Amino acid sequence: MFFPELIEIGNKAKQAARQLAFTSTEAKNKALIFMAEALLKNEEEILRANSLDVKAAEDTGLKKSLVNRLKLSSASIAQISQSLHEVVALRDPVGEGEVWTRPNGLRIQQTRVPLGVVAMIYEARPNVTVDAAALCLKSGNVVILRGGSEALESNKVLARVIAEAAEASGLPSGSIQLITETNREWVQQLIRLNNYVDVVIPRGGAGLIQTVVTNATVPVIETGTGMCHAFVDQDADFEKAVPVIINAKTQNPGVCNALETMLVDEGIAEDFLPLIGEELQKKQVEIKGCSRTCEILSYASPASEEDWVEEHLDLILSVKVVPGLNGALDHIYRYSTKHSETIITENYSKAQRFLKEIDAAAVYVNASTRFTDGGRFGFGAEIGISTQKLHARGPMGLRELTTIKYMVYGDGQIV
Amino acid sequence: MFFPELIEIGNKAKQAARQLAFTSTEAKNKALIFMAEALLKNEEEILRANSLDVKAAEDTGLKKSLVNRLKLSSASIAQISQSLHEVVALRDPVGEGEVWTRPNGLRIQQTRVPLGVVAMIYEARPNVTVDAAALCLKSGNVVILRGGSEALESNKVLARVIAEAAEASGLPSGSIQLITETNREWVQQLIRLNNYVDVVIPRGGAGLIQTVVTNATVPVIETGTGMCHAFVDQDADFEKAVPVIINAKTQNPGVCNALETMLVDEGIAEDFLPLIGEELQKKQVEIKGCSRTCEILSYASPASEEDWVEEHLDLILSVKVVPGLNGALDHIYRYSTKHSETIITENYSKAQRFLKEIDAAAVYVNASTRFTDGGRFGFGAEIGISTQKLHARGPMGLRELTTIKYMVYGDGQIV
Known part of the structure; x- marks a missing residue:
């Protein structure tokens, strides 16, 4: 039922997640710095791909404001690269937590751990490709990206450049993957890939979000419309x-x-x-x-x-x-x-x-x-603004990209 | 498309939720005590209804262990009543939170608030009717209950008794409602009632949970199977x-x-x-x-x-x-x-x-x-054990029945 190529992406993500979950903050920061440098080094190729997207958008008569969202420049690539250094500076929530001891001596440690595999489904801004990957990676999550087709050429180069940099720094292969199929059926399958994906975050217009919320079986964090x-x-x-x-x-x-x-x-x-x-x-x-x-x-x-x-x-x-x-x-x-x-x-x-x-x-x-x-709430960065009540509400930072795990230390306790 | 009777239940729940959200802990505790007393007072009627369920179950040849789950006694009603007093003793998470001040003087207060309307879908144990209602109510949530058809007669009486007691104590009408229709289409609609229901919690076997997760558009907290x-x-x-x-x-x-x-x-x-x-x-x-x-x-x-x-x-x-x-x-x-x-x-x-x-x-x-x-983790009570990663993981107590709201105190700040 599922496309075998999608299952392959899911499998690779799951394998990478198993390792990325307990990769040290130092190693993740190193990857982010490699990614920041790689973006600058590959500026020319990124701009070339971006100009293809921009030309196609203009040819199809896309609204000027949307074309502008799509457009990258030397300055905007420098800014995207700089934003990765800002993510390096953020505190890694993984491993934080609290601990208490029960009367029977059982020590219960509630610890933040990554969600696992995050699927990001978004629209035309190519910078989201890098921002989302960086926040997921810093919080120990593997990311599967699915951007808008208008930005496909830009996203392909951006995702390849940062994925290669992350791998070169020592992170597991498959930590950052981009779906390049524009067939919408891929999104439909991705949001029902419960065995491989832990959470779906849609970012974009009301139509996209509605589609994801209505059809997903994977848990969704709804971001959204603000009336x-x-x-x-x-x-x-x-x-x-x-x-x-x-x-x-x-x-x-x-x-x-x-x-x-x-x-x-x-x-x-x-x-x-x-x-x-x-x-x-x-x-x-x-x-x-x-x-x-x-x-x-x-x-x-x-x-x-x-x-x-x-x-x-x-x-x-x-x-x-x-x-x-x-x-x-x-x-x-x-x-x-x-x-x-x-x-x-x-x-x-x-x-x-x-x-x-x-x-x-x-x-x-x-x-x-x-x-x-x-940013304005003081969280340092955001992956979106949740308008649902489960898990996260309002601006979501790194902490909202984690879940908890109870680690329990015993010495033979029984019920 | 939706059954008008279901929309009516949803509307009543939503209205009640608007008021219950900021009802004081004192008023909620009073309701719980009224409910505990009402259960004892109506023991005879509860047992009579329960014996109908038990007889029907035996007649259809239900497994003995399942019939036992269904069966209530004087002692078990006393225990259910006692458990409501234990919920009174639990700390109310609503209104707890943290506060910080931004450099521009904006004071941001992250405060726990109820989820709103919780739909509980469960199987044969009639005690869940009371337990779930009590935990939802204590955390300021309205509950829509949908129990297994095997326990329908017991649940009808239990839900009526506690709902009337809650209302008599001064809580809004509609704070506790039971769906008495056994038609499965009602469950299918309930889990897609996004305008009225904030979260669905299924409790039961793998089949029930799978059905809810696959078909719900309302956010679900998956509780579950433990291999x-x-x-x-x-x-x-x-x-x-x-x-x-x-x-x-x-x-x-x-x-x-x-x-x-x-x-x-x-x-x-x-x-x-x-x-x-x-x-x-x-x-x-x-x-x-x-x-x-x-x-x-x-x-x-x-x-x-x-x-x-x-x-x-x-x-x-x-x-x-x-x-x-x-x-x-x-x-x-x-x-x-x-x-x-x-x-x-x-x-x-x-x-x-x-x-x-x-x-x-x-x-x-x-x-x-x-x-x-x-209970064994020290949370005092539990509404279920979450096996998903979003919102709650592991045993869920009162805190997991709340979300957050940012209350922001300004004096004219602009961006």
Whole structure:
């Protein structure tokens, strides 16, 4: 039933994982440094392959923003190489843990160990090939990469260069493998390869993630869509509200932690909306408003149901006037994708209620939703932002690429 | 597509979860005490319903051991009631966490919160109905229960009694719900009810777990089969080896942490096998051996491939003579279900290699595999033993029924 070539990849990964699991941090760091150097040494070949991808993308009329995501340069390769040195500097979670002793003398040691074999399924950015491989490797995991077909030529060279470097440094062959088949059936099989793959991490648009979640039998860490809200409460300090809203909406509108809907307390709507509206206009943000918003702001266009449901990922903000905190909580309860939500208020009790009652990976008071990020949380790096509740929630760093194992020291204990 | 009655259950659960998530520990403990008392008060009705299940099971010729699992008595109801008081005494993980402050002053508080709605799918033991509900409730989760049809009449009464008691104590209606439809399509839909259910925990035989893992789109915590091994090394102390093997195999052979295969170092096979064989015979344990085992023990019958693969869950032990630690590691690597494995040795380096190289939830030196249990690990109670690597591994207590949420305190920070 499974493609024999895929089983071969799975077998190689499993063999490598058995050894990589207890490879020392020193040896893994050495591999990362070899990989960083190899990227620089092979810059020319990488750029040549990348230009093929870029040309193909332009020929097929791919959106300019997507072509830009695809494009590598001397500078971006240097940056990718540098990011590997940053991974070297991160603390290796493998082997950390706690220990306790039971009354019968049994010593139980809960120890972090790698997950094993991680399958990463992602879309057009070729830098993910290197970033994901580096984070998996540092945490002792073998990685099977499956990137978007638009970046195939770039990924082929990148993956070969770093895999060869890792092997040359002494890591087991098969620690980093790329699936080069573009047939989608390969993804379908990969996410059902329970005997070889320990976890699947999809990174990309809602369509990709939905496909993986629906069809996988291997456990999945869902990363994802962020329908993020800000509620500007009656007791908000406008001097905090305006910069936070502008930042959350405009600093990088194409990402999952960007603001999509602003909820405004009806008590301040007439004062606050013209103020924020002016600033949004300066930043070329289009406003889709509820009927009350449109009454107050002549330049707002009416929002449809879609505008409350779907991420715009663009310079568009949905705006709704709500009857106080309860109205905001109800709206968020209904439309939230449980990623990041923020309240702007000076009222202690309302801030605490918002923090407690909103069910999301990250809930903020008086701060931008854009902070939901492994780097900004202080984790050093991130493999994605989990919007599910099992295993990991919010930004995932190296620790989230590990599991635990109980090592139990006895001297003959029986039940 | 979904049964409207199931959606109604889902909706009720979701509504209850929104409130139960921030119900105080005091209020949850009060509910548990009400539930404990209600079970005692309704003993007669529970026993009457249970006798219907038992009679039906006997009429259909169910195995005696399964009928016994099903049977309740005055004493067992008292014990179930008592177990609720033990859950009251457990520490509530909700609200625990850690906090750190970023250089920009943002205070990030990682806090434990309930998962939300937990669906428990289990087989014949009616006590699971109460145990699972109690652990979910204590950790702030709403539970949807789906027990085996053999225990339906008992479960109906048990679930009604505890659900009414929880509601009478002040918890939201819908905190505990039982699915009483025996149509299997209900399970198929329940495990795909992503908008209402946060996690599915199947507890039962390999068939049930396989069905859930294969068909669920809701995240699953796999609990499971334990094909547990003991390796008696050349340097084993026989005075530890014999009691550990006898305990692991015979103390309760029907459970997942019981021993299934014993691997014996070829260097001591001729000395150790007759010794352990005699003790096993005293305990009526049948031995299925490799050819070398059968040479040494005339009363062993030849093992088939099946005997290395399938749990016996009975007084049967598979025995294989292996060429030292490497042989043992290879056999376990091939046949382990990654539950619990033990080595009996006095050799430091071999003990460490076994602990490091075996990939399982619990790895022991000189102790019985029967210790893999929430109670025996010191967790106070357990909802199951996870054999997967995501979220939870090994015995799962209250903490494993929670996820995290980042509460972030700002004063106007932007990116």
